[in-house]
Amino acid sequence: MKDDSYVTSDGRTIGGVLMDLRRITLRFGGVEAIKDISFDIREGEIRAIIGPNGAGKSSMLNVISGFYVPQEGEVWFRGARRPPMKPFQVARQGIARTFQNIALFEGMTVLDNVMTGRLTQMKASMLSEAIWWGKAQREELANRERVERVIDFLEIQHIRKTPVGRLPYGLKKRVELARALAAQPRLLLLDEPMAGMNVEEKEDMSRFILDVNDEFGTTIALIEHDMGVVMDLSDRVVVMDYGRKIGDGTPHEVRNNQEVIDAYLGVAHD
Amino acid sequence: MTDRTGVPDPVLHSMPALLARNVARFGAKPAYREKEFGIWQSWTWSETAEEIEALALGLMDMGLCAGEHVAIIGRNRPALYWSFVAIQSAGAIPVPLYQDAAAEEIAYALDHCGAVFAICGDQEQVDKVHEVQDRLPALRKLIYLEARGMRRYDHAALTAYGDVQAQGRTRRGALQGRLQAVADAVTYDDTCVMLYTSGTTGRPKGVVLSNRNIIETSKNSSAFDHLRADDEILAYLPMAWVGDFIFSIGQAYWTGFCVNCPESADTMMTDLREIGPTYYFAPPRVFETQLTNVMIRMEDASRFKKWLFDRLMALARRVGPDILDRRPVAAMDRLLYRLGEVLVYGPLKNTLGFSRVRVGYTAGEAIGPEIFDFYRALGINLKQLYGQTEASVFITQQPDGEVRSDTVGVPSPGVELRIAEDGEVFYRSPGTFVRYYKNDASTASTKDAEGWVATGDAGFIEEGTGHLRIIDRAKDVGRMASGALFAPKYVENKLKFFPNILEAVVFGAGREMCVAFLNIDLTAVGNWAERNNIAYASYQELSQHPQVLATIGAHVAEVNRSIADDDMLSGCQVHRFLVLHKELDADDGEMTRTRKVRRGVIGEKYADLIDALFGGKSEIYTETEVTYEDGRKGKIRATLILQDAVVVGDATRMAAQ
Known part of the structure; x- marks a missing residue:
């Protein structure tokens, strides 16, 4: 892998290819959700996947997260081809995600929810966990510290002990992000992080996404409908329509791509 | 505190001097606590002194000279409280500004006092100062506490608080002599702090308060309420407000009690409960909000609980204040009140974080008699005081046992009161401010040659009790x-x-x-x-x-x-x-x-x-x-x-x- 890292205009370093998707095709029975798509995600960048409803964005994210195994094509992660894996194995590789429809444990507190993000890092035996002694205790303290840093970072201290079910939507979204961050991922997948939010909540969430990328150097791939947000946040954008890739490049390039404009604004049939 | 009598020791003429005394007297006792990462972290007086010295040396190394002004903007955090005393140690003058002020308001104050450094709590504050920095030629450097989000900022004009301290520690040998010289040169009448009054009219004014103002006021008010070194307060009110300066720095340094800083503004109620302060101040608004919340939640309680609450609160309203003031109460009522304490009052006070409050104050606005009585009925010693920035807070306050919702109390120790012909209240005290910074006209119109200051409020002294009652702003009447x-x-x-x-x-x-x-x-x-x-x-x-x-x-x-x-x-x-x-x-x-x-x-x-x-x-x-x-x-x-x-x-x- 050649090193072609570069520095962005705002001073962040974008490294080499972290994940490479090569000629991915995903079918559900006779329906082709993704048709022969290739693109890469580079270390340290914020990569957006956009497209109209039903374009195959979430399917694409599920391929990246290992939840769907494509019928054709290869997924390369950190320079090696990834064999079909269970989602927990993918998580251990350093990929964490949030969901479009929030998937938290509603009855548990924010703290406990975020702690579950550390599960893949816990290695103590069940016995040790049960009597909370030795390794289990040390592990929990270390994990709790990590979790507290995330809680501090995302400014959710005031709801630390609140059951998630009682929280408003915007905060739940933030807790989901916290849980994903607790896993210290190399690649963070965000499925519509701002869906259903008001302008102020969107601004907050954008700030957090930028800060995560900046402070922890986490690579981020996100799906989002709000064009303004996507264009402001991301370094590069993939545009999908009907399972095909119709554009790929910087926000500026994508915005001026005729095919993208047609997909979003419709084509005049004359 | 043992020496409550007489003049202070002649060397205790500044906050740094009081700090040194506290290290000698209470060295291993906590001076500051802050909840961070879910755990209360604490600093003893000795550790505090070390942190302050490092910052003071660092600031000196960055070229801070005696008499210059340094702005402090941020939420209540120990490191920002230390910066007050560090700035004073270097002979300079701290100027706290309201953290929720807009960039324009901050620009006005920074320009007016000619601040050479600004110590900012976080990115939000740094951004505001950045926005107006090109209009402030005197401002040499920004110092920030929380680095988050500023990784990619131009760091030529930015320094981390920790780096300033680190530099101070390395240069300790070279600079310590100068620090000592500054400490020796401080007099009782040097400026201790400058605070901007928000002002209900016109531009804010910079109120210059001397060491004498602050230390004499702290000494008198601490004695008035018998404050002790083992008291605890929660510092959550704006640092730019004179009250916070007196409570969290003046009185804290004078008596040596511990200042606790909440984790964030949103966690204040939880932190209040965890700390259980013994000395507490809140504007009426906070008490109102808490009471409203209690009442709303009681509406949702089961019928039996609601009934019990209503019955026992009615009893408390009737006899609670008398019990608090040690006045005679029928034995049966006293017994029922005890029962209420176990069933309702105690748990409620615990929920509100008031279990240990020995002295509670409210001021700033009139408090509703019902709200006031509610808290007193629970057995919380809530009192009123009347004050302003120009008086280093205290003008009048209510002594224990003489508390009413419609007066603001008797003159604080050392304060003289006078009511003018038109009803305006005038006072004179050791806490009376030195002057408005760069505003001699306002100084002259507020404070006369004999030191009497016009409060701008109309009021009268009640016959018999000697309590002051405030009617309204004099100019609004x-x-x-x-x-x-x-x-x-x-x-x-x-x-x-x-x-x-x-x-x-x-x-x-x-x-x-x-x-x-x-x-x-x-x-x-x-x-x-x-x-x-x-x-x-x-x-x-x-x-x-x-x-x-x-x-x-x-x-x-x-x-x-x-x-x-x-x-x-x-x-x-x-x-x-x-x-x-x-x-x-x-x-x-x-x-x-x-x-x-x-x-x-x-x-x-x-x-x-x-x-x-x-x-x-x-x-x-x-x-x-x-x-x-x-x-x-x-x-x-x-x-x-x-x-x-x-x-x-x-x-x-x-x-x-």
Whole structure:
């Protein structure tokens, strides 16, 4: 892998290819959700996947997260081809995600929810966990510290002990992000992080996404409908329509791509 | 504290000197605590002194000279409190600024005092200073505490707080002599701190307070309330406010008690409960909000619990204050009160974080008698004080056992009071400010040659008890067209005592009648709406709901009845009112940062509404400019309903027809 890292205009370093998707095709029975798509995600960048409803964005994210195994094509992660894996194995590789429809444990507190993000890092035996002694205790303290840093970072201290079910939507979204961050991922997948939010909540969430990328150097791939947000946040954008890739490049390039404009604004049939 | 008597030790002429004494006396006792990462971290007086010295040396190394000003902007954190004393150690003057101030307000203060450094709590504050930095040639460097989000900033004009300290530690050998020389040169009359008053009118003024002002006031007030080294306070009020400076620095250094900083503004209530302060200050608004929350939650309690709560609270209201003041109470009541303590009062105080409060104060605005009595009934020693920045806070305060909701107490130790012909209150004390910075005209008009300061408030000293009662701002007290006395604040306070009413502004000077603008309290009214299945989409819609207007109208009528009983002020009954479509806000300049209404601004901004009220219209369309937190402007439009209120008495009836 050649090193072609570069520095962005705002001073962040974008490294080499972290994940490479090569000629991915995903079918559900006779329906082709993704048709022969290739693109890469580079270390340290914020990569957006956009497209109209039903374009195959979430399917694409599920391929990246290992939840769907494509019928054709290869997924390369950190320079090696990834064999079909269970989602927990993918998580251990350093990929964490949030969901479009929030998937938290509603009855548990924010703290406990975020702690579950550390599960893949816990290695103590069940016995040790049960009597909370030795390794289990040390592990929990270390994990709790990590979790507290995330809680501090995302400014959710005031709801630390609140059951998630009682929280408003915007905060739940933030807790989901916290849980994903607790896993210290190399690649963070965000499925519509701002869906259903008001302008102020969107601004907050954008700030957090930028800060995560900046402070922890986490690579981020996100799906989002709000064009303004996507264009402001991301370094590069993939545009999908009907399972095909119709554009790929910087926000500026994508915005001026005729095919993208047609997909979003419709084509005049004359 | 042992030496409460006589003059202070001659070497205790500055905060750094008091710090050194505290290290010697309480070295291993916690001086500061802060909750971070979910755990209370603490610093002893010795550790505090080391941190402060490192910062002071670092600042000196960066070229800070004696007499220069350094701004401090941020939320209550130990590191920012240390920076006060570090700046003083280097012979310079700390100038705390309100953290929620807009960039323009900060620019004015920084420019006015010529600050050479600004110590900012986080990115938000750094951004605000950055925005106006090119207009501030004197400002040499920004120091930040929380690095988050600033990784990619231009660090040429930025330094981390930790780096300043690290530099100070490495240069200790070279600079310590100079630090000692500064400490030796400090006198009792050197400036201790400069605080900007929010000012209900005009530009903020920089109030210069000397070491004498602060230390004498701290000494006197600590003795008045028997504050001890093992007291605990929660520092959550703005650091730029004189009260916080006196409580969290002045009194803390004088008596050596521990200052606890909350994890964030949102966790204040949880942190309050965890710390259980013994000495507590809150503006009436905080007590009101807490009471409203308790009442709303009791509405949701089971019927038995609600019954028990109501019964025991009725008992507490009847005998609680007397028990607190050690007055005789029937044995049966005393026994029941004990039972109540176990079943209701104790757990409630614990929930509120008031289990250990020995001395509690409220000030700044009048507090509703019901609210005040509620807390005292629970056995919390809540008292009132009256003060201002120019007095280093204390003018009058209530001694234990002489607490009432309608007075503000007797003169604090060392304070002399005088009531002028026109009713304005004057005072003179060791805490009286030195001068307004770069504003000799204002200094001269406020403080006379003998040191008497005009408070700007009208009041009188009660016969027999010697307690001071405040009626209103002196300049707001006026006459109505009929010649009757007009005291808007008096009426507004009565209105605000209703939980449904958040703010009230009354107009009527030189007019035939009084009219009022009201703000609904969204928490209380929103809860009521929820219970009664009243749907609303916005604050604006709820505020104009017919049932809301009817409820508010009933409140106004009740206030009118109570005003009618007062011979002197019966002319101040509210004849017409409207409920405003937006909350009065400091960002719009309608209130000060300490949430006092700016009558003049409101009068100009809503002139159309006032005219409509006096003109007898029943509806008016209006457009209002609003300022968002980030300084952008917007507009809201609304059609407001103007209503007549029920008034009592004949003399003024004609106006209401």
